Amino acid sequence: MPRKNSLGKGLGAMFPDLLNNLNDKPNFIICGIEELSPNKFQARKEFGGNEHKKLVSSIKKNGIIQPIVVRKSDIGYEIIAGERRWRAAGEAGLRDVPVVIREAEDREVAEISLIENIQREELNPIEEANAYHTLMNKFSLSQEEVSSRVGKDRSTIANSVRLLKLPSEVNDALIKKNISAGHARTLLALNSIEEQLRAFRDIVKKGLSVRDTELVIRNIKKVPHPEKKKPQKEQYIIDLERELSSKLMTAINIRQSKKIGIIAIKFKNMEELNRLANLIIEAGEK
Secondary structure, rough: OOHHHHHHHHHHHOOOOHHOOOOOHHOOOEEEHHHEEEOOOOOOOOOOOHHHHHHHHHHHHHHHHOEEEEEEEEOEEEEEOHHHHHHHHHHHHOEOOOEEEOOHHHHHHHHHHHHHHHHHOOOOOOHHHHHHHHHHHHHOOOOOHHHHHOOOHHHHHHHHHHHHHHHHHHHHHHHHOOOOHHHHHHOOOOOOHHHHHHHHHHHHHHOOOOHHHHHHHHEEEEEEEOOOOOOOOHHHHHHHHHHHHHHHOOOEEEEEOOOEEEEEEEEOOHHHHHHHHHHHHHHHOO
């Protein structure tokens, strides 16, 4: 099992059979760019920004220096590592790219995709959380196993995945960097979606810091939830309960809703039940 410090050593330290000797000429071939398809386990969903533009410019000038790692698919090849270079190559106008073909199981592909992006710090918090979630749910890895593979503490993995429990409005803001992961984690202390959304909108409206947000959350949790008042019975229902209780010599409770009403007659034992039943039967025969 790879140690947690493997992440800093690069992908080759964790997947030597897949990624070693990528630049040895006998190991790679030239492939049409249209023959490649994106990694179905790609954690990153957003491609662009200044770094991407710089990569496109570099590829226009120098071409692709490091081959793209792929595996065979039903039609062409699926990218294992290097999707960012493949996309940039297309934008740079290249028709062919160097690829090295490897055999890899789905789990290895998912892990490589996640680790490659984490090393470059290219994932937003929700993309990273979804990637961990995929490893744990699709491939049945524990948080400890994911922690070992990606080189991060188990608590970091757990806190990341918990972000997926927040409302979509909050997660969208996190992706757009309108709030930070620190803000989002603070919102998890609130129990209801309604409270989370109210606090979130307050954060955005007032431009609150994470520390200010923590104070807001603490104040919300101090406020007791108002108890729902039981609907008051109308006076004629109360009077009717008293009259029936007097005649039957037992407690009577009348409950009403919009669709149905219930008369509850209390009895303590079978003898009292028989007495009440006889009273009701006799009253019906008169």
